[in-house]
Amino acid sequence: MRRDGVWRKSSRSGSNGECVEVAGFADAVGVRDSKDRQGPELSFDPSTWTRFVTATRTGRFGTPA
Numbered sequence: 001m002r003r004d005g006v007w008r009k010s011s012r013s014g015s016n017g018e019c020v021e022v023a024g025f026a027d028a029v030g031v032r033d034s035k036d037r038q039g040p041e042l043s044f045d046p047s048t049w050t051r052f053v054t055a056t057r058t059g060r061f062g063t064p065a
Contacts, residue, residue: 001029001049009034 001024013019019034029049032041044052055061 001046007032007037 001022003024003026005023005025007021007023007030009019009021013034017035021032021034021037023030024046027046028043029046030041030043033039
């Protein structure tokens with residue numbers, strides 16, 4: 001992940017507006033709702049974010065019903 005503070009949406013996001021954006025900062029990874037860019041943001045330690053992404057990619061959380 002780039003640590004440039006630029007908010008990005010996944011290239012796999014659809015056009016329905018139900019997306020999150022992610023930004024890499026020097027000491028954190030930020031996540032926010034793409035529909036409410038002025039709203040609240042979540043902040044994660046970079047290693048925690050990496051573990052979350054890895055678990056998601058490997059199917060650890062399963063597929064929603």
